[in-house]
Amino acid sequence: MLMVETLPFVPSPGTAVVTLSGVADVYMIQIYGDSPRSRVFSEYEVAEEEGTPVAAESVFEELEDPEDAHIEFFCRVAGITMNDLWNLEWTPLAP
Incomplete structure (x- = not known):
């Protein structure tokens, strides 16, 4: 699992970091700014x-599979659809 404290940058307020670990079935949400939020699902x-x-956390009541729910949460927070997600260009946070 990626520990958000090790991010190679300081997220700006309102930034949401969603960490998914398929190996250990651990899902973490970290939101920075004036209304910080942290949630670990394990x-x-x-x-x-x-x-x-x-508001986007309502998806956890809508979808039974935790991995699908967290991916959909990411999409809702990012304001994209699942189809948009698969077409994104991905870049590593650090080499």
């Missing part, structure tokens, strides 16, 4: 959370 339950949930 072993099919919320393991940790701080801050007020954001």
Whole structure:
């Protein structure tokens, strides 16, 4: 799992970082700024959370599969569709 404290930059306010780990089935959301939010989902339950949930988190009640729900959460926060997601150009955060 990527620990957000190790990001090679300081996210600007309102930035949402969504970390997915298919190996350990751990899904982490970190939102920075005036209304910070942190949520860790592990072993099919919320393991940790701080801050007020954001509207896009309603997807966790709509979709049963945690991986699908977190990918859809990312799309909603980014304002894109699932089709848009597959057409994005990906760049590593650090070499």
